[in-house]
Structures are given as structure tokens and as C-alpha cells.
Amino acid sequence: MTKTIVNYILSAAALCTLTALAPAQVTAIRAGKLVDPDSGKVLTDQVIIIRDAKIEKVGKGIEIPAGATVVDLSRMTVLPGLIDCHTHLADGAHDGEPMGQFKKTAAQVALESVPNARVMLESGFTTVRDVGAYRALGDIALRDAINRGDIVGPRMFVAGAYVTISGGAGAATGLAPDIQLPWDLHYGEANSPWEARKVVRQLAHDGVDHIKVLSSGAVLTHGSNPKSQEFTPEELQAIVDEANHFGLRVEAHAHSPEGIKNAIRAGVASVEHATMIDDEGIALAKQHGTYLDMDIYDEECIQDGGRKGNVPKDFLEHDAQLGQIQRDNFRKAVNAGVKMSFGTDAGVCPYGTSGKQFAFMVKYGMTPMQAIQAATSSAADLLGHSSEIGSIKPGKFADIIAVSADPLADVSTLENVKFVMKDGKIYIQ
Numbered sequence: 001m002t003k004t005i006v007n008y009i010l011s012a013a014a015l016c017t018l019t020a021l022a023p024a025q026v027t028a029i030r031a032g033k034l035v036d037p038d039s040g041k042v043l044t045d046q047v048i049i050i051r052d053a054k055i056e057k058v059g060k061g062i063e064i065p066a067g068a069t070v071v072d073l074s075r076m077t078v079l080p081g082l083i084d085c086h087t088h089l090a091d092g093a094h095d096g097e098p099m100g101q102f103k104k105t106a107a108q109v110a111l112e113s114v115p116n117a118r119v120m121l122e123s124g125f126t127t128v129r130d131v132g133a134y135r136a137l138g139d140i141a142l143r144d145a146i147n148r149g150d151i152v153g154p155r156m157f158v159a160g161a162y163v164t165i166s167g168g169a170g171a172a173t174g175l176a177p178d179i180q181l182p183w184d185l186h187y188g189e190a191n192s193p194w195e196a197r198k199v200v201r202q203l204a205h206d207g208v209d210h211i212k213v214l215s216s217g218a219v220l221t222h223g224s225n226p227k228s229q230e231f232t233p234e235e236l237q238a239i240v241d242e243a244n245h246f247g248l249r250v251e252a253h254a255h256s257p258e259g260i261k262n263a264i265r266a267g268v269a270s271v272e273h274a275t276m277i278d279d280e281g282i283a284l285a286k287q288h289g290t291y292l293d294m295d296i297y298d299e300e301c302i303q304d305g306g307r308k309g310n311v312p313k314d315f316l317e318h319d320a321q322l323g324q325i326q327r328d329n330f331r332k333a334v335n336a337g338v339k340m341s342f343g344t345d346a347g348v349c350p351y352g353t354s355g356k357q358f359a360f361m362v363k364y365g366m367t368p369m370q371a372i373q374a375a376t377s378s379a380a381d382l383l384g385h386s387s388e389i390g391s392i393k394p395g396k397f398a399d400i401i402a403v404s405a406d407p408l409a410d411v412s413t414l415e416n417v418k419f420v421m422k423d424g425k426i427y428i429q
């Protein structure tokens with residue numbers, strides 16, 4: 001046995017002793033209204049008992065244990081912590097221009113990302129599925145720093161890097177071909193099924209939680225065409241198959257109809273953006289149980305940035321008409337009964353403003369409850385973590401938020417979250 005292992009065992013033993021001695025932290029929340037996305041119902045006058053990081057009991061008339069800290073939210077509506085399934089928290093301070101990444105060290109980007117994580121949590125999003133960073137593996141470091149308690153942020157599930165073709169939607173483009181990029185700016189590039197498998201194997205070894213692939217061109221990438229398809233069906237199948245070997249799910253960025261359908265047929269868990277999805281794509285998503293994670297709010301920020309001159313001209317050309325097409329297709333997919341999750345592409349709009357998408361989801365066809373489910377129970381299902389997050393139930397993590405108005409009457413109240421608890425710890429009150 002090595003010295004390190006012995007030390008580890010000794011410190012683990014010490015930690016167990018400490019845990020046994022330290023009294024559990026018990027909190028009781030009085031919830032005037034409690035939204036249960038699992039049943040689609042709103043319960044009244046509930047008591048939630050939280051022991052350390054987990055929910056112990058929920059119900060009416062539950063006795064509050066002696067010595068518990070009581071939080072009175074009896075005049076508020078309590079919901080499970082929100083989940084944004086499409087964020088880029090580890091990209092540092094966003095200025096709308098990916099080439100800005102070339103002017104910063106990896107350390108600068110990492111430190112600039114610290115406030116991104118904090119505002120995300122403080123705005124009521126207790127979990128994010130972070131779907132890629134320009135500088136590979138920075139998201140893993142951010143996730144781990146949050147989990148250690150070094151910095152404040154949401155529970156993060158991370159992708160590590162973009163799995164992309166050379167010059168593709170997830171590549172660092174816009175430089176002369178004779179400029180050599182550092183390793184972390186092209187870590188996820190692959191150009192055959194076997195190269196793609198190698199990249200997935202490396203990312204799995206690095207400790208990612210899921211795989212992000214790009215199966216069409218992008219709006220916010222230089223030299224890209226969102227109407228194109230990227231990767232062949234066999235490459236996409238190799239990526240999903242290899243990811244499955246490690247128990248990892250795959251999400252695919254796709255705007256073009258063929259890029260969307262190739263990804264669904266390959267077996268991805270969700271299609272991101274799904275902008276130009278056609279009727280066949282909607283039928284395929286339904287048949288395969290694929291989630292659509294459609295960022296229908298961020299168009300506001302792209303166009304607003306364009307008016308202020310902050311968005312590169314070629315990005316605005318890519319984007320022409322796509323915003324409205326995506327919103328119309330969102331409505332079609334909701335009406336067809338496709339599984340929908342909540343993802344905003346946070347970073348395109350300022351971090352901490354993801355809640356603004358709820359009103360747009362309702363405007364384009366969802367009921368307020370469906371929009372809330374997309375960001376709670378459905379998001380947890382997409383992540384494969386329904387037993388831990390997504391609703392306020394015994395045994396799940398105590399990720400709980402509250403708002404002062406009724407979100408089922410006015411869903412935009414979720415833009416203004418008044419109480420945030422994650423892992424049983426209160427961050428906003």
C-alpha cells in the first residue's frame with residue numbers, strides 16, 4: 001500500500017468520526033404553496049424537513065423536530081431548484097466574440113468564470129448541464145471547485161470539450177492556418193469514427209459527465225454555416241456508442257434538419273437548438289424519446305448585441321430569420337408532444353438571466369407548468385439524475401427555491417427568485 005493510500009484511508013476514517021460526532025443540520029421550510037412538477041400539481045401548506053444536504057420529509061402537518069432552523073416561506077411559492085440544460089459557465093467573461101479567447105490565458109478564463117457560477121446559482125438555477133468550453137477541461141475544474149466548496153455555484157454536469165470536426169461548429173476558427181493552437185483549444189477535434197472514439201475515451205478518462213457533439217454548423221462560429229451537417233451518421237453512431245460504454249449520454253448541437261435527424265437516429269439524449277427541425281425530425285424525436293433543448297430566448301440578446309455593434313457581422317448573417325424559425329418550430333414540437341427540456345445557451349445572454357426564457361416558452365405554446373417541468377423534472381430526467389434532483393421529494397438533494405408571486409399565473413416571476421437553497425445550504429433569503 002502506498003503512503004498516499006494510507007493517508008487517504010486515515011483521513012477518510014477521521015472524516016467518518018467527525019461526521020458521526022457532528023450533529024445533523026436540520027432545517028424546516030414552511031411552504032405556502034409547493035410546486036410538484038412530477039404530478040403537475042401545486043400543494044398548499046407543506047412542511048419540508050431537510051437533514052444536512054437531503055430532503056427527509058415533505059407533507060402537510062409534519063411535526064418540526066426540536067432544534068430545527070425554521071424558514072418561513074408560507075407567503076411564497078416554493079419550487080425545486082431550476083436546471084438549465086445548456087450553459088457555458090467556464091468560458092469566462094463573454095463579449096460575443098470567440099476570438100477573444102485567443103487574447104486570454106487559460107487561468108484568466110478560469111478566474112473570470114467564477115462569478116458566472118455564482119450568479120447562475122443566485123438566480124435560482126441550482127443545477128446546470130454545461131455543454132462545452134472553448135478551453136478544454138476548464139469546466140471540470142470549475143465543477144470540482146464548486147463541489148469542494150472553494151467557490152459558490154450550481155451543481156455542474158460538464159462536457160469537458162466540444163467533440164467537433166476540424167473547422168466545425170465547435171472548433172476555434174478564424175485564425176490563419178499556419179497558427180498553431182494550444183492543445184486545449186482543439187482537444188475535441190475528430191475526423192473519423194475511430195478518432196471520435198479516441199476523443200470520447202479521453203474525455204471519459206478526464207472525468208466528464210456527458211459528451212457534447214456538434215452535428216451541424218453554428219451561428220456563433222466564424223466560417224460556419226448553420227444549415228450544413230457535420231460528422232457522418234457513422235461518426236455520430238461511434239460517438240454515442242463509445243459514450244455509452246462509459247455510461248455517458250450525448251447531446252448534439254444541431255440547427256440544420258439533416259444534422260438534427262442524423263443525431264436523433266444515432267441515439268443522442270437531446271438535440272440542442274433544433275432550430276430548423278422539420279416534420280420528420282419532430283416525428284423521429286417523438287419516436288426515439290429524444291429531448292429538444294431549444295434556446296428560444298437568446299435571439300433577443302443576439303439581436304440586441306447586433307444593434308450595439310457587439311456581435312460580429314457574419315454571426316448576424318448566419319442568424320437572419322433563424323430566431324423566428326426556431327420559435328415557430330418550438331411551438332410545433334410542443335404541440336406534437338415531443339419531450340422538451342430547458343436550455344438557454346447561457347453566456348449568449350448574460351449569466352444569471354436564464355429565467356427570462358420561461359415567459360418565451362409560454363408565449364410559444366407551453367403552459368406555465370410545462371415550462372417549469374422542462375426546467376425541473378424533465379431536465380433531471382434528461383440528465384439521468386431524477387432520483388437526486390428535479391422535485392422536492394424525500395431522499396433528493398435539498399435544492400429549493402421560492403418566488404413571491406404565483407409562477408403558474410405569471411411565469412415571469414421566475415426571473416426574480418427570492419430564496420435559493422442548494423444541498424441544504426441557503427444562498428439567498
Ligand SMILES: [Zn+2]
Nearest residue numbers: 086088131345
Ligand atoms: Zn451552446
